[in-house]
Amino acid sequence: MDMTYAAATPAVEKRKRSAFARHIVAYLFISPWILGFLFFTLGPLVFSLTMSFYDWPVVGERSFVGLENYRSMLFEDPQFWESLWITVKFAAIYVPFNIVMSFLLALMLHHITFASGFFRTAFYLPSVISGVALVTIWSWIYSREYGLLNFMLSFVGIDGPNWLGDPNLAIVAIIIASLWGLGGTMLILLTGLKAIPKELYEAATVSGVPGWAQMVFITLPMLGPMLLFTFITSIISAFQQLTIALLLTKGGPLGSTYFFAMYIYDNAFKYFDMGYAAAGSWVMFIIVLLLSLGVMRWSAAWVYYEGEVRQNDGENNA
């Protein structure tokens, strides 16, 4: 062994050097992205953190205030807690619905044999529509007098409610409109379903394992990483919900759809209080970070990665 190693050394050195050169080329190739990341992501990120310690009006004198923005937000601003609570409520309903419905749709598309291409396109199509167009469509659907939704309800004898004008219903309306774009999540889960080896199901069927057990013991575990990924991205997008609320309800009625992202937006672009808005963004960042970490840790209990040998399995083998 030693002999071989010693003999190989010069060659390894040489290969190392050329690897380094090759890496330089690789870095040069990805440098546009790296520079973009430094200037347009990391730079603003650090800058906003600095800003959050300042009283920073766009016009006029800026002054260092330390943690004052954070203190005032957490302890004196009821709007902060209200908007945060609305966002948490939204996320608590939106995230499970988004995943369960995407999963069911993906399952359907996976098994369907008739016109599967058509259905796949039909379900994914809404995700392609950009935010403003989507909101315009939904404002027509929800309109009290002329809306499609209340028109359809009238056929079954229901006098449709004032969807966007009722403080209790507006948030429901926004959840429904948000769920319309679940095509992306659905597509990820569908890809996951397609990647599960057929042999597993065949073996299970041969052994007489019933369908529901195949779902619980094969499909769900094999889909684990995909579910975890969609779970985390759904949480993040739920916390960043802005477009629909901003355009469909403007945060109303009575602030019932005043999301946290909108609170930050207003502080920045309505009140031009940039430092306070930056502090809000960092609070959001920390909340999302903690939630994601929590989910990741929790996921160790239920997500199974193929090719990953668990520690206790290893011990058993030894």
Next chain:
Amino acid sequence: MLNRKSIIGSLMVLAMAGTATARAEEILRFATWDTDESLAIQQEIAKKFEEKHPGVKVQVEPYADGYDQKLIAAFGAGNPPDVMYMWNFPQYYTSLKPLDDLIAKGAAEIKPDDFPKGLMNTVRVEGKTYGMPSGFTTQVVFYNKDMFAKAGVEEPKDGWTWDDLRAKAAKFRDEPNKVYGFAVDAKPDPYDFEQFLWSNGTKYISDDGKKIDGYMNSDAAAQVLDMFADMAKTQEAITLNLGDDTSGSTLFKGGKIAMFQSAMWSKSGIDASGIKYGVAPLPKFGDKTAHSALGVSAISIAKDAAHPDLAWEFVKFFSSPEAVAMRVNDLPVRTSVAEEKGMTKDPIYKPFFDILATSNSETHAFLKNANWGKVQDNLARAIEATMIDQGNAKQHLDDAVARSKRLVK
């Protein structure tokens, strides 16, 4: 070779021509929030200015709906327009040029006394003048003469009260046809809404800008809100902006409401609709004097304007009798122009000017406190909540005051 030389040669000629024209023309940037007709009028005024100042080009920049965002971005980037429309003086005044010295120097030409005192109040911060008014509107009540004649209701008169308005409005109520006497807005612009508090003897915030408790939530303020809520409840008025965005002017033009409280900005649309209408002053609360909100378009000069002297020439021209007379979409800010045009006697225009005379003793809340924008959002919510609740104004206003405590110190 020859070819290339001739190309380089012609490029050089072009470049020289370019610098020559650039030197001949001085470009003055002027930002406005107006669109359509009002914008066209300002472009006309700018053209007149160019005629009087050869070699000057006025670049009119219409920012429209995104005005505040675009303007503040321009200031933030250190590249503001030379001259701009302005209303939010507390937000910008540190970046604007004070005009008092210039006005004093040019007093013979400007005739500062020709501008009503109430209008000049809206362009001052901490005693200094940062803009010149160029157009304005007060608030009035438009009424449909045909509907009044048909219903046999007597038309409003000078000095009428809210009780009078309510009694008249009740006579138009026709639920099956969705016809009403008046419209109340669940989401009024709080800026304009303060006129009702003034008219009822109170205001949003103390004159030193430090106290809202006992002002915004005073009994007099709650009385105003409760009155509007009650008008909605008794269907003397239809409620606007409650999950439905049909505008009051659409209803008025369509003959669905007999009276409509608004300002100059509704007039050209009502004219175009062809209905026969009259204009009444804002009603009074009992025997108290009615006050109106003042919507003023002023123009200001950036402190770091690229062409400060030219900018001042432009501002002077913009508020000169000649330019003021050209603005037919709002009202003349110069008393002399209004009188010359006979507007102060014309029954359609008279109510706008009459109330201007009594609306110079109060100052709009946003001029008193830098945080007013945030306080105002809490207030707007209290107004909306009162309209949804059809009452309980005091409770909602108390809530708004509590929520705003942090902002008013």
